Amino acid sequence: MVKRENKLKYIFKKKWKRSAAGIVDAAGKFIFFFRNFFRKKPSKVEKILVLRLDQMGDIIQTLPFFEKIKQKYPLAKITALVVEGNEFLLKGKADNVLTLPGSWFYSEKKLKGAALKDMVEKIYKEKYDIAYDLRGDIRNIVFMFFCGIKWNIGYANGGGGFLLDESIKYDRDMHEIAKNLNFIGETPAPEIYMNFETTKESVVKISGIIAQNKKTMVMHPFTRATSKMWGMVKYTELIKRIAEYNREMQIYIIGSKEDRELLPYIFGAQVHNMAGELTLDESIELIKKSSVFIGNDSGPQYFAAYSGVRACVIYGYTVNNKRWKPLVEKDRFIAFSKPVECGPCESAICVNKDKKHICMDIITVEEVFNAVKYWL
Numbered sequence: 001m002v003k004r005e006n007k008l009k010y011i012f013k014k015k016w017k018r019s020a021a022g023i024v025d026a027a028g029k030f031i032f033f034f035r036n037f038f039r040k041k042p043s044k045v046e047k048i049l050v051l052r053l054d055q056m057g058d059i060i061q062t063l064p065f066f067e068k069i070k071q072k073y074p075l076a077k078i079t080a081l082v083v084e085g086n087e088f089l090l091k092g093k094a095d096n097v098l099t100l101p102g103s104w105f106y107s108e109k110k111l112k113g114a115a116l117k118d119m120v121e122k123i124y125k126e127k128y129d130i131a132y133d134l135r136g137d138i139r140n141i142v143f144m145f146f147c148g149i150k151w152n153i154g155y156a157n158g159g160g161g162f163l164l165d166e167s168i169k170y171d172r173d174m175h176e177i178a179k180n181l182n183f184i185g186e187t188p189a190p191e192i193y194m195n196f197e198t199t200k201e202s203v204v205k206i207s208g209i210i211a212q213n214k215k216t217m218v219m220h221p222f223t224r225a226t227s228k229m230w231g232m233v234k235y236t237e238l239i240k241r242i243a244e245y246n247r248e249m250q251i252y253i254i255g256s257k258e259d260r261e262l263l264p265y266i267f268g269a270q271v272h273n274m275a276g277e278l279t280l281d282e283s284i285e286l287i288k289k290s291s292v293f294i295g296n297d298s299g300p301q302y303f304a305a306y307s308g309v310r311a312c313v314i315y316g317y318t319v320n321n322k323r324w325k326p327l328v329e330k331d332r333f334i335a336f337s338k339p340v341e342c343g344p345c346e347s348a349i350c351v352n353k354d355k356k357h358i359c360m361d362i363i364t365v366e367e368v369f370n371a372v373k374y375w376l
Helices: 015-031 033-037 056-060 064-074 113-126 138-146 176-184 200-209 232-245 282-286 301-306 367-375
Strands: 047-051 077-083 098-102 130-133 151-154 217-222 250-253 271-273 290-296 310-313 333-336
Touching: 015 033, 047 064, 047 113, 047 138, 056 200, 056 301, 064 077, 077 113, 098 113, 113 138, 130 138, 138 151, 138 310, 200 282, 217 282, 217 301, 232 250, 232 367, 282 301, 290 301, 290 367, 301 310, 310 367, 333 367
Parallel strands: 047 077, 047 130, 077 098, 130 151, 217 250, 217 290, 250 271, 290 310, 310 333
Antiparallel strands: none
16 A cells, blocks of 8 residues: 655645645545555565656765665666766666656756657566655656556655655755665765766876876856856956965866856966866866865766865855755865845746845855865
C-alpha cells in the first residue's frame, strides 16, 4: 500500500497551482486506489533507477547519494538518468548512465516527444525494481509511471503523489545534499570533499597555461539566470582592486563563448579572459589548480569548493543559499547574501524592476574585496 505524508504542503507559491495540484492528486488517488492498494515493494532489489534531470550543480549535489545508495544496495545495478552534458559527473558513481537531450527544466534544451518515448521504452524493457525522483516534480513522477517501475519513491509536494509508492517527507529549507540522502535515511557529513577527474590532455594544457610559482585566481562572473548576476561593472571593479592589491596574482576568467561578449574590458597582463577558450573539462582543471575562486551562484562554485579551493560566491537573495552552498569548511568558503523583502524569489529573472536588482545592488565591491583579500 502507498505510504503518504501527513499534512502535505505543496511547494508552489501561487495559490492556483496549489489548488490545481490538490485537485489532480485527489482525482488520482481515487482513480488509482486499487492499483496502489495492492502494490508491494520488491523483496529483491537488483536494478535501481535514479532521476535527476536538472542542472550541473544539482547533479553534483547528488553524488553523496550515489555513494550511499551503493553501500545500501551493494549487489544492485545503479542507473542514473540525466541530461546530456552532465553524464561525466557520474563516472565511477553509477554503474550505468542514461541521457536525454533535454528536459522540462532546461529552457534552452527542449525535450522532444520522440526522444522521451524512446527513453520510456528503453527503461520499460529493463524492468527496474526501484526508481528515485530526487527532484520532486509531477512530470518526473508521471515519467516513472510510464516506465513500468515496480516501486517509485519521491517527494509528493510538487503533485503526483498518487503515483508514488513511497512519499518522502519534504523540508524545503533542508540542504540539497541532505534532501537527497533523506531518501535512504542517511545524513551528510559536516564537510565534504569530491574528486573531479579530468583528462590527461586537460592537465597538460592547463599546466602550460598557468603561471608557475604564482597565485592563481579563477573568476566566473556568469550564470544562466540573470537574477543571479552581480553585474559586469562590479566584477570589473573587483578585478582591478585585486590586481592592484597583489601584483603577482594571475586572474583567469572562465565562461562560454556567449559569456565572453559580456566582458569586453581589457584589464592588463595579470588578467586572462579565457571565456569561450576552454572546454568544461579544462575549466574544471584550471579551477582545481587555482588558489581562490570567485563567482556567482552556478555550477563552477562546486568544482572549486568541493576540490578544496577557497571560494567566494555572490548569491544575492534569489535563493536560500543555506540549501545550496557547498558543505565545506567555513574558513575557506564565503557566501554573500543579504535578506530583502522580495526574496528569496527563486526567479530566473528579477521581477522587482522598479527597485532595480536590489538583492545584488546592496552587495558592494568594497565588502567583497575586504572579505577575500586575506586569501590573496
